[in-house]
Amino acid sequence: MEAFAPDLTGSLLVAMPGMGDPRFVQSVIYICAHSSDGAMGLIVNKPAANMRLAGLLDELEIKRDGRLPDVRIHFGGPVEHGRGFVLHSRDIAGGEGTLAVTDDIAMTATRDILERIAEGQGPRSCLLALGYAGWGPGQLEGEIARNDWLTVPSRSELVFGRANEHKWAAALKSIGVDPLTLSSQAGRA
Numbered sequence: 001m002e003a004f005a006p007d008l009t010g011s012l013l014v015a016m017p018g019m020g021d022p023r024f025v026q027s028v029i030y031i032c033a034h035s036s037d038g039a040m041g042l043i044v045n046k047p048a049a050n051m052r053l054a055g056l057l058d059e060l061e062i063k064r065d066g067r068l069p070d071v072r073i074h075f076g077g078p079v080e081h082g083r084g085f086v087l088h089s090r091d092i093a094g095g096e097g098t099l100a101v102t103d104d105i106a107m108t109a110t111r112d113i114l115e116r117i118a119e120g121q122g123p124r125s126c127l128l129a130l131g132y133a134g135w136g137p138g139q140l141e142g143e144i145a146r147n148d149w150l151t152v153p154s155r156s157e158l159v160f161g162r163a164n165e166h167k168w169a170a171a172l173k174s175i176g177v178d179p180l181t182l183s184s185q186a187g188r189a
Helices: 053-059 111-118 139-145 156-160 164-173
Strands: 011-015 028-035 038-043 047-052 072-075 079-089 098-100 105-108 126-135 149-153
Touching: 011 164, 028 079, 028 164, 038 072, 038 139, 047 053, 053 072, 053 111, 079 111, 079 156, 126 139, 126 156, 139 149, 149 164, 156 164
Parallel strands: 047 072, 072 126
Antiparallel strands: 011 028, 011 149, 028 038, 038 126, 079 105, 079 126, 098 105
């Protein structure tokens, strides 16, 4: 059995230019859980077209209390697109459905976080995602070894920032990689 790679929970995966899966081209994925059993993450730089928080709350029949924050809904990944996740700062106490990912960031997959946001009692920073990216045991490690992904330390301003179109380049630059110098051809020196 292969040795388990370092825990990537709380890190970012940045898709390399040679990424063969079009769903992940120039994706930045926040890893919410990683163990020898597999990994789960949310794409943080691909907003869902024509979806807004107000519409989602109406669809779920969640009453709003005052002005809603301008929260974008993202394509979180190709697995279970009908399932919603809220990646958020840990300035609010999480309930039973909350996973503390790091000291600063949590993920909640229950309706109560949406109700709190609608009441104006939500977290300081959040991102809503429909679906997620998932990997079975050893699958992510294999993709990293194949040069499909770079791993990058996470920063809240990158995860929750509004400039989705710049997150891919910003994540690369955060580790000193100029996106213009990357090749779509993988190799080993």
